[in-house]
Amino acid sequence: MYKSRAETITALLGNVPKFRFDQINTALFDTSVSSWQDVTTLPLAMRTTLSDDVPWMSIALVEMFESKLEDTYKAVLKTADDKNFESVLMANRKGQWTICVSSQIGCAMKCTFCATGTMGLKRSMHSDEIMDQYRFWREFLQTKPELPQRISNIVFMGMGEPMANYDNVKQAIHMWLKYTDLGPTKIMVSTVGVLTQMEKLLTDPDWPPVRITISLHSANQERREEIVPTTVPDFIKKLAVWSHRYQELLGNRRHHLTFEYTLISHINDTPALARELASYIVKTAVTKVNVIPYNPVFGKTFTRTERVRIDAFKQILRDHDINVTERKTMGDDIAAACGQLALSSS
Numbered sequence: 001m002y003k004s005r006a007e008t009i010t011a012l013l014g015n016v017p018k019f020r021f022d023q024i025n026t027a028l029f030d031t032s033v034s035s036w037q038d039v040t041t042l043p044l045a046m047r048t049t050l051s052d053d054v055p056w057m058s059i060a061l062v063e064m065f066e067s068k069l070e071d072t073y074k075a076v077l078k079t080a081d082d083k084n085f086e087s088v089l090m091a092n093r094k095g096q097w098t099i100c101v102s103s104q105i106g107c108a109m110k111c112t113f114c115a116t117g118t119m120g121l122k123r124s125m126h127s128d129e130i131m132d133q134y135r136f137w138r139e140f141l142q143t144k145p146e147l148p149q150r151i152s153n154i155v156f157m158g159m160g161e162p163m164a165n166y167d168n169v170k171q172a173i174h175m176w177l178k179y180t181d182l183g184p185t186k187i188m189v190s191t192v193g194v195l196t197q198m199e200k201l202l203t204d205p206d207w208p209p210v211r212i213t214i215s216l217h218s219a220n221q222e223r224r225e226e227i228v229p230t231t232v233p234d235f236i237k238k239l240a241v242w243s244h245r246y247q248e249l250l251g252n253r254r255h256h257l258t259f260e261y262t263l264i265s266h267i268n269d270t271p272a273l274a275r276e277l278a279s280y281i282v283k284t285a286v287t288k289v290n291v292i293p294y295n296p297v298f299g300k301t302f303t304r305t306e307r308v309r310i311d312a313f314k315q316i317l318r319d320h321d322i323n324v325t326e327r328k329t330m331g332d333d334i335a336a337a338c339g340q341l342a343l344s345s346s
């Protein structure tokens with residue numbers, strides 16, 4: 001059982017006043033500080049105790065992969081209990097970086113086309129391990145001063161299902177919101193659609209106003225059940241109802257919902273399914289679809305939809321006045337693209 005940084009500190013130092021934790025958290029995100037000894041806001045004795053017994057970072061690098069275009073980096077990281085997972089740094093359109101974080105080691109959702117699903121769920125990650133992925137990439141960028149330094153966005157599109165690790169995901173988000181310059185609209189939680197947890201966030205006063213995207217992949221209930229086996233009965237209908245409740249309770253112009261739609265050749269990319277998606281969207285509070293051309297996964301027979309079919313699919317949605325974007329494929333040479341994150345060991 002992972003003991004959090006805060007629990008370890010409390011166990012060592014007894015009742016630590018709140019302002020000390022604030023100093024500690026500020027230091028953890030301060031790029032000019034790289035060890036407990038540098039945290040000059042703390043008394044020397046405290047720094048020494050922390051240096052001896054509390055790891056500065058809850059995760060450590062195992063191996064780094066760099067794409068040929070030098071616009072994507074994939075880190076294989078490990079936790080204190082030696083579990084490997086992956087985290088990705090990608091250049092974005094603003095000339096800054098987006099990090100793609102993992103929320104679980106593996107995943108229990110078993111989406112048929114996804115690499116992570118094949119490894120099953122090892123365990124959920126602690127909020128320290130989630131939030132430290134940002135700290136890890138900030139530190140990494142400091143070792144590359146020739147690169148832009150700013151991480152402007154965080155997406156929960158690495159390993160795992162964030163809604164299946166609700167509390168730790170929420171906690172990590174709160175830490176980023178408090179101790180980094182990132183605002184809530186720069187953080188995106190991507191979910192397969194765990195309706196029980198999605199219901200919970202609607203009435204959770206502590207749920208941060210981050211963006212949410214739902215991995216739909218098909219607006220046809222039967223087809224979705226085939227490719228996303230965790231699809232509950234009547235999911236498509238229930239999701240539409242949920243989206244309206246979200247819009248009513250939490251939505252505003254900056255907090256719109258989006259759908260993600262991975263285009264897999266001849267599985268969910270037909271004109272008929274595009275039309276079904278278009279007529280479904282008008283029944284929801286969702287106005288935007290982000291299509292993701294499928295990234296081939298070793299050992300799976302699925303293939304990417306051909307360019308002409310991708311364009312035709314997008315055009316049908318546009319003809320219905322739906323806002324469509326397409327995810328640029330990055331890092332496919334280092335298997336860092338969406339859904340390619342899987343590890344053979346641990």
Ligand code: SAH
Nearest residue numbers: 114157160161190191192215294295338339
């Ligand atoms: N569990 C979350 C995060 C998954 S990764 C979720 O389901 O949303 C982010 C997105 O990549 C999801 O939409 C996921 O379905 C998609 N994805 C998974 N494997 C993929 C692949 N091989 N190619 C393209 N997209 C993929």
